[in-house]
Amino acid sequence: MFKAAAFACEDATTPLHAFTINRRDPGPRDVEIEILFCGVCHSDLHTARGEWGNTMYPAVPGHEIVGRVNRVGSEVSAFKTGDTVGVGCIVDSCRACASCAEGLEQFCENGMTGTYNAPDTKMGEGAHTFGGYSSHVVVDDRYVLRIPASLDLAAAAPLLCAGITTYSPLRHWKAGPGKSVGIVGLGGLGHMGVKIAHAMGAHVTMITTSPDKAEDARKLGADAVIISKDAAQMAAASRSLDLIIDCVAADHDINAYLNLLKRDGALVQVGAPEKPLSVSAFSLIPGRRTFAGSMIGGIAETQEMLDFCAEHGIASDIEMIDMDEINEAYERMLKSDVRYRFVIDMATMPKVG
Known part of the structure; x- marks a missing residue:
C-alpha cells in the first residue's frame, strides 16, 4: 500500500x-493513475452530506477522473506509463452476470463497485472505495478509459459522468x-444532453425554469426553449x-413534463x-407513454461516448477550482451558481x- x-x-x-x-499497490491487472483533474458531480454532494442515507465515512467523493498513468501491472497491455486516461463511476463488477456479459456493467446483477462509497474487497474486510478527490487512484485496467488526444483534459473530466449519463439514454x-x-x-447534466442530442441530429428543446438560460441553451445547440413556469408555453408544447x-435533481412536478410527450413517447x-x-x-395511460430511468453507461459505451465527443468537438463547459474551494463549490451548486460543471x-x- 501507499x-x-x-x-x-x-x-x-x-x-x-x-x-x-x-491506496493498494498495483496488482497484475491494475493501473495506478496520478489524477490531474476531477469533475464535481451533484452525486458527490448527496453522498458527502448523507442525503441518500447510505454514505460510508470517511467519504472521498469524485467519479469524473482524468489523469496520467504512473504504473501498470504485469498483465496490463492496453495502457502504459504516461498515457492519459479516465475513470468514471465504475471501478469493478462481477463480470459474470447477464448484464456484465452484455457490457452493461452499471447494471451488474451482483452489484457493481462504485468509484467511491462502495465496498472495497481488494483493500480488505470493511473497507470502502475512495474517489477522485485524491492525488492517485488504482483501478483494474478493464475499467480504465482512454482519453482521445483532441479533448481538453479538464473539460473532458465531466464526460465520465455527465457525458455518459446523457449519452446512454439518448x-x-x-x-x-x-x-x-x-x-x-440546464445544469451539469443538461448542458451535455443538449450538446450530445444536437450532435446526434435530433431537434432539441431545452426545458428550463430560468428565462435567463434561454440564450445559453441556443448557443449550446438547442433549437427551441420552453420556460416551464410559463403555462402557455407548456400548453403549446403538449404532445x-x-x-x-x-x-433535474430537485423535487419537481414530473407530470407536467410527461404531458409534453407524443403518443408512445418516453421520459x-x-x-x-x-x-x-x-x-x-x-x-401515462392516455398516450401509452413510458416513464423510465437510466444510469450512466457500461465501459464500452463510455469509451464510445468519449470517441463520439472527440469526433464532434464536444466537451463540458467548466469552471476550474482549487481543491480547497470544494466546500464553497458545493454551496454554489445548491444555488445553481455554476455554468456548468x-x-x-x-x-x-x-x-x-
Whole structure:
C-alpha cells in the first residue's frame, strides 16, 4: 500500500478537508493513475452530506477522473506509463452476470463497485472505495478509459459522468434525425444532453425554469426553449416530443413534463431527487407513454461516448477550482451558481505530509 493525499468528510455535517488515505499497490491487472483533474458531480454532494442515507465515512467523493498513468501491472497491455486516461463511476463488477456479459456493467446483477462509497474487497474486510478527490487512484485496467488526444483534459473530466449519463439514454432511445428531444434542466447534466442530442441530429428543446438560460441553451445547440413556469408555453408544447431526458435533481412536478410527450413517447429520469417523484397514472395511460430511468453507461459505451465527443468537438463547459474551494463549490451548486460543471485542478491538492 501507499499513502495518497485526499479531501474527505467524516460525517454528514463536516466540511471536506485535507485527509490521507491508503491506496493498494498495483496488482497484475491494475493501473495506478496520478489524477490531474476531477469533475464535481451533484452525486458527490448527496453522498458527502448523507442525503441518500447510505454514505460510508470517511467519504472521498469524485467519479469524473482524468489523469496520467504512473504504473501498470504485469498483465496490463492496453495502457502504459504516461498515457492519459479516465475513470468514471465504475471501478469493478462481477463480470459474470447477464448484464456484465452484455457490457452493461452499471447494471451488474451482483452489484457493481462504485468509484467511491462502495465496498472495497481488494483493500480488505470493511473497507470502502475512495474517489477522485485524491492525488492517485488504482483501478483494474478493464475499467480504465482512454482519453482521445483532441479533448481538453479538464473539460473532458465531466464526460465520465455527465457525458455518459446523457449519452446512454439518448443512444438507447435512438435520438437522431427526425426525433424531437427535450432536455429538462440546464445544469451539469443538461448542458451535455443538449450538446450530445444536437450532435446526434435530433431537434432539441431545452426545458428550463430560468428565462435567463434561454440564450445559453441556443448557443449550446438547442433549437427551441420552453420556460416551464410559463403555462402557455407548456400548453403549446403538449404532445410535441418523442423523448425527454430529465436531468433535474430537485423535487419537481414530473407530470407536467410527461404531458409534453407524443403518443408512445418516453421520459427518462437521470437526475436523482432526494424525495420520490409522484407520477399520475393518467400522465401515462392516455398516450401509452413510458416513464423510465437510466444510469450512466457500461465501459464500452463510455469509451464510445468519449470517441463520439472527440469526433464532434464536444466537451463540458467548466469552471476550474482549487481543491480547497470544494466546500464553497458545493454551496454554489445548491444555488445553481455554476455554468456548468466545476472541475478541480488536482495540482492544488496539498501533499501528503
